[in-house]
Amino acid sequence: MKAKLVITPKKAVLDPQGKTVANALEHMGYAGVIGVRVGKYIEIDLAPGTSAAAADKALNEAALRFLSNPVIEDYRLEIVE
């Protein structure tokens, strides 16, 4: 059982890394790219038999307190078997 957490910079926050990657894609000839945001992906291994609901609740809390910074980041949490 795993938890997958995708963290991205909020829209209002500067993302110079995303901008640099977007420019590079354009220079490489990948047409049609109109924006890139670079974030983080965190994979958390959970003990077998963990309740998905309990893990979801606990990790949402951890995501808000620690794993992401709500001032600058959004996150998406997914619990998978």
Add this chain to the structure above:
Amino acid sequence: MTPTQAMRFAILQFPASNCDQDCVHALRVLGAQAKLVWHKDTSLGEVDAVIVPGGFSYGDALRCGAIARFSPVMQAVSRFADNGGLVLGICNGFQILCEAGLLPGALIRNRDLRFHCEQVFLKTANFETPFTSGIRRDGVPIRIPIAHGEGCYFADAPTLERLQAQHQILWQYCDARGAVTDAANPNGSVLNIAGIANERFNVAGLMPHPDRAVEEILGTEDGRSILNSMVSALESRRAAA
């Protein structure tokens, strides 16, 4: 306790703090007492002020300051701040105080993605605080070094409005003449913000290093006026007590 006793500063020490000794040295140069407090300690001991120093606590894992803020000593710092104690965060210390929620906003990657290690000029935007009262008021900016890769200050629009309305912006990056321009902004901080205070003005943070600017041999002594402001504020408090 007599008013002549030196002010006692606690300098926090996290794994990979690297300006802790600079802070101790700077404060001793200014005649204050300084002692290191290990991040696992749950008490600050008898101190008059706290400095959260620069460095790369926990190797900047996850986000700068994100792990350090959960160190046991930070609960003692929170209580100290709640009771009105003076707390200054420098560089990584500023990042830690923001992560801890003791200061609003956050510090993100410099807009040019580069680490900046250079002297900058700072305009002081509010002189009526324990961190700024002793800074020169003749319009000449102070010169202090920065050394950071993630010093771009960000806060959402309502927070920025509050910071401005309550004069919580203490320092802004400026040019040699004191003009706050985009060219003088080394990292892309909103409103050129280099340092801010909380609403009570007892907690402040800044990316530049006053601790590295107390001796002329290092190029500038302007950091003295920030640290001396704190000492003066503490002396006034002690005299009033």
